[in-house]
Amino acid sequence: MAKTSAISVRVSDETKQAVEKAAEEDGRSVASYVERLLTTHLKKEGYLPK
Template sequence: MAKTSAISVRVSEETKQAVEKAAEADGRSVASYVERLLTAHLKEQGFLSST
């Protein structure tokens, strides 16, 4: 699926630092890490198909 849409969100400095650390530990960029978390949550909640 082509990635053509962007989402901008403001977070606290503490949250930003934590997500940067988590993304690095997972070997991902922040954008990739956040997308993975968001996609997993949306699938769990039934808002996004699992296919």
């Protein structure tokens, strides 16, 4: 699937620091980490095909 759309969100400094740490520990960029979280959740909830 081509990545042609962007989403911008504002989060607290605490949340940003936490996601940066989690992404680093997972060997991913923040964008890749957040995309993985969203995709996993949306598949689980039936919004995206599994």
